[in-house]
Amino acid sequence: MNMDFNVKKLVGEAGNFISRAVQMTEEVIYAGEKTNIDPQLERLCKQGDEAKNWTQRICKDTEAVLVPNPGYRAEDFLMEKIDKKRPTRMSNLECLGQGMIDSGNEFGSSAAYGSMLVKVGTAELKVGQTEKEFITSAVTSFVNPLARFLENEVKNATRERKILENRRLDLDSAKNKLRKARSMSSGPPTKDGQDPRVMIQQAEREVIAAQSEFNSQTEICKVQMEILMAARDRHIENLKSFVQAQTTYFARCHQLMLDLNRELDIMPLHSVNLSQSFSIDDSQEDMAGTESNNLQLRAKVMYDYVGKAPQEISVLANEVVAVHECPEDTEFFIAQKGSLRGRIPKACVLLL
Structure with missing residues (x-):
């Protein structure tokens, strides 16, 4: 049964x-009569469609920024649908950092390049981990709320609008039935013996019932669309959280790189024979007199400087030169660069 x-x-x-x-x-082909939707509800529906379409696009674009690899995005989507944990992967920065560390260890810490590779690789690993923290924060505070909005408020509104469309079709069908019954009112009973007046009364009752259901569903749709628009406006806080997460991410990365640069500037160049790089000819040492005791100081040139007087020399950015105080002018060093020797401004170098 x-x-x-x-x-x-x-x-x-x-x-x-x-x-x-x-x-x-028939409505499309023959442009038949149909009941109009309340203008206020139509405006709400239009706004709801815009909210749905743009939210879907923002979600998609944000996910593309957070996970640039489309294959990984597809895999994450599949894992989410079958309710399984997303796989743990190393980011591109983490892969780069680990590769630098491994190669630096292979070259040996006694080599300047190997030691520096380990230092840079460690920093890149930290940046990669910071990136993962940002992605987690952005998904939690921004992407997930938008996805819930699409899954709940948008889906509920779509369902109620579909019901309303069916109620409209039922109402228009009842109206057509009533018009047909009225057109037969002056005629004899139908072949099956039905009185046209009875048919009209029955059709009128169906129209009243269909109109009542249509009106009731219209109000339900209005409420649902207002709920949808209120939920959309709450995304302001989610957007602010996303910007804050991004700000924190970039600030941490910037600080990590600043710290790395400072560490690299003071790292000893183990594989460079400094005694050969900064040796002085015996004749020059005799001319320098007692100043030769100060040649152990080293300085890194911060920017290019072109000598402006015969007693000055030109240096290039990132060069490392031997220096000592200039007794004639406290704003200058006496610098030794290979076979060249002369004054350079203190402002253009950083002591190591």
Whole structure:
């Protein structure tokens, strides 16, 4: 008996679906009359469609920024759908950092390049970990709320609007039935013996019932659309959280790079023979007199400087030169660069 009931119900629903599809087709092809939706509700529906479309695009674009690899995004989506934990992956920065550390260890810490590779690789690993923290924060505070909005408020509003459209089709169908009955009112009873006046009364009752259901569903849709728009406006806080997470991420990365630069500036160049790089000819040492005791100081040139007087020399940015105090002018060093020796401004170098 239950099976018969289910079959009848399915047949009835299929029949309603087909008749509504035919009715909508006739409205499009023959421009038939149809009940208009409340103007306020139409405006709300238009705003709701815009909110849905733009939210979907923002979600998609944000996910593309957080996870640039489309294959990884597809894998994460699949894992989420089957309710499994997303796989743990190393980011590109983490892979770079680990590769630098491994190669630096292979070269050996006694080599300047190997030691520096380990130092830079460690910093890149930290930047990669900071990036992961940012991604987690952005997904939690921004992407997930937008996704819930699409899954809840937008889906509920779409469902109620679909019901409203069916109620409109039922109402228009009842109106057409009433018009047809009224057109037969002056004629004789139908072939099956039905009185046209009875048919009119029955059709009127169906119109009243359909109109009541349509009006009720219109109000339900208005409420649902207002809920949708209120939920959309709450995304202001989510957007602010996303910007804050991004600000924190960039600030941490910037600080990590500043710290790395400072560490690199003071790292000893283990693989460079400094005694050869900064040796002085015996004749020059005799001319320097007692100043030669100060040649152990080293300085890194911060920017290019072109000598402006015969007693000055030119240096290039990032060069390392031997220096000592200039007794004639406290704003200058006496610098030794290979076979060249002369004054350079203290402002253009950083002592190591």
